[in-house]
Amino acid sequence: MTQLPIDTDYLREQLRALLLIPSPSGMTDDVVRYVCGELDKMDIRYELTRRGAIRAIIPGRHESPRRAIAAHLDTLGAMVKGIKRDGRLRVVPIGHWNARFAEGARVKIHCDNGQIYQGTILPLKASGHTYNTEVDAQPSSWDNLEIRIDEPANQIEQLWSMGVRVGDFVSVDSNPEFTEKGFINGRHLDDKAGVASMLAAAKALRDAGEEPELDCHLLFTISEEVGVGASHILHGDVAEMVSIDNGTIAPEQNTCEYGVTIAMQDSSGPFDRHLTQHLIGVCKRDEIEFSRDVFKFYRSDAASALEAGNDIRTALICFALDASHGWERSHIRSLVSVADLLVGYMRSKPLFAEHENVIGSDEEYPLIHDTERLRSS
Template identity: 40%
Template sequence: MANIDVPYMAAQTVALCRIPSPTGFTAAAIDYVARALEQMGVACRRTRKGALLATLPGRDDAEHRAVAAHVDTLGAMVKEIKPNGRLKLTRVGGFSGHSIEGEYCLVHTARGTTVSGTILVTKASTHVHGEEHHKQERTEANLEVRLDAPVRNREDVLALGIQVGDFISFDPRTVQTDTGFIKSRHLDDKACVAVILGVVRAMQEGGLKPAHTTHFFFSNYEEVGHGAAGAFPDAVTEVIALDMAAVGEGQTSDEYAVTICVKDSSGPYDYELSRRLQQIAADEGLNYRIDIYPYYGSDASAALRAGGQFRAALVGPGIDASHSYERVHVDALEQTARLLLAYLTR
């Protein structure tokens, strides 16, 4: 029997969240995952798009399976250097301007250096702007980066090596509490990457082979919609996207449970595969939910849109406050890992 090491998955979640990896700037996170897998004796290769693919041979090599999770996160890029030395930004991924106001950030220069800063509205001081501060819309036009450097003009900023197109990562503020919660930006989808690492580790240490040859795909463009497009070998007949389960009003998803999502903005997932996952969860006595997300897409839906000919399902741990300052409980990581392990070995 394979042992799921929950503290290991929690530690990997924390470590991954602290690696800046906005979509398009993911090499460090991909390298981290590759090292973790290679330490387990699992060979990896990078795709032309810079994603990571690892394969475990299965008892059946005729029909393959794939499991996908993404290392890329929300972030921004430098859109403009203003005459006063502030930076105008452009968003990478779908999030509200309200969710990043006041957040600390790093600007990653082409020189390989970083410059810290804070994301603010242009009329940030209530003592200066009064009601204008409260009424100002939190849009890209009204958000800017105040650099932690003595800059007063555009030339000062350029001298730091900052230029248009540089990536901006948000401080994840990752905290693990003694009550079992991990709260951080970018649990979407670092938590699921950690779950995969935990499951692969359990299989390797327990001497378990998957029922079918299985490909683990770590996507780096999911947040912009094309992460797993064209990603899977032709032999793949089933794909499980491992991504966050959005907790909130009107949803059944729960911070302590694993969720099987049967429909999102791309439409229904495969009925037979989703029902099989529900049966496995019931057989294993797992704390699981079934849910639908109207404002959501996954690597599986991206792969299907690209012409993928396979059954697809979506599974993940319950995460509160998606695309903001998120939170997950280690129980949800464990429930998700146990479902994935049971699926892979059947």
Template identity: 35%
Template sequence: MLPKLDVDQMVSFLVGLLNTHSPTGDTDRAMVFIQQAFADVFPNLEMTMSPKGLLTGTLPGKHHDKPRALTAHTDTLGAMVQHVKENGRLQITQLGGWSWTSVEGEGVTIYATSGKQYRGTILPTTASIHAHTGKARNAIRDHTNMEVRIDAHTESDCETKELGIRVGDIIAFDPRVEVGSEGYIRSRHLDDKAGVATIFGALLAIQEAGLQPQQDTVIHISNYEEVGHGAATGFPDNLHDLISIDMAVVAPNQTSNEHAVTICAKDSAGPYHLGLRREL
């Protein structure tokens, strides 16, 4: 019988993590949050941070010959300042893959080179319904006609640069976390902070039940998944099984379900390990 999950504590951890910005390339805040949260709860699991910022730790098992690993990532989609425009607003480039229409009107935090943080909004350059035709307002959104309006008095590139904002500064989207009365959680970046939270919850359940894994189990929290190499390093050479905890695509022609665990058979790059998949 599986041990009981402490859902309240798991959700509390998740909400704290969701509210900690971590666009890919700027994840230190979230990784420190995770490291401290694990240290507070799991005395037998020391999570160490690599120079590149990923976290790993090993939960001792009854056996040591076939170590296993669980991995999830805490980096999220975001944006970066590509150009400071003459009107003082910011042209941005994507961090990770997202649709421009999904961020129209979104509140953001700009992490300036100066060390300050500024609020802003992602808007189309044709946002005014009174000044632009329907054709202009309905143009396909891309980096050429979307910009960040900064919540600061700036009307020129020089004034924006005086704020300490530079090309390359990271921009984080508002997560807008809501925990509903029916138990549903509405938020950006559940991919894959919900995955990190499920690992936290599973470890907590094992600890509270006084159980020990059959094999040494590596806990691996990566911070570069959104750019394609999140779990590319940080595992022992004799690792036997690796399971990635991440979101599952829920769409037509997918055998997936938002109310259940999905075991992924393949992605665009090819199939996953057949033996482990069938074992699961």
């Protein structure tokens, strides 16, 4: 089977556009509208869930069993916890990320009246010229951070008149940078790089005029960073789901920096062995650079889908990511490898042939015959 080409320029353009759209968990309408626009351009049907997640479908040669691919649109962010009398803002995180990566972040405060103000997250003691070594001694914690807003406001009354309120969403600027050597730096590559890869895979199929082997749902979730993920988005007729997320580059990890990484297990437990082996087989067949890894402190859309009671097989494929939930870096080769695997997966034959059940062939595991024999006896 000849591989379909991935439009690398399109992938890169989509990632840049996605990174420039603020979308912390709970404030994802704008990025959802953007992705819906891209699906419209590719003539891919979709619907929105009540909460605003996207459930698209690419019809295949066979309707059942249906497949699903999931990536999340939401990112880490913050929220205004309090308004201080000196015009600074207290802040708490949205999602799970360390306060040390928030220090120095450029942010936007999104007010209920439609106003958007820029600012910077800073430690309470931010000037060495004033505090000397106390700057180094202060703890790294969210209680030790505040937002300095870029407005001529140094009193609580001024902030109030501007429309700043407790509970305003705070988005963290991505500040993306694409280098000539293919590296991509910025915040929120988790998981907008996965979304861009999924859109590029869908485009490759559409450009080639091909149908996937089975009906395939493209799921864009909106609350993975707060643990909800794909819990509410699946139809009952989906038999297997492949999540896309980041693979961490770090000592003791086996993530493939310039290819795709297939996760064998994360903190929620092992992924489905049959589906995982199927994906490994696609990588070997299509000569896609890959590795296998295990993540101890990590979960994805797949875990929330299973915890919600869905009877599905799940797997996780990853693009390489250094410094996850901080100043992140990936490489375009890794994102293209993810897209290649997604295309190969959608074009692949069903996981089991018609004469096989969930743990093997009827001849090898004659469960139905055994049940009938027990009843007759």
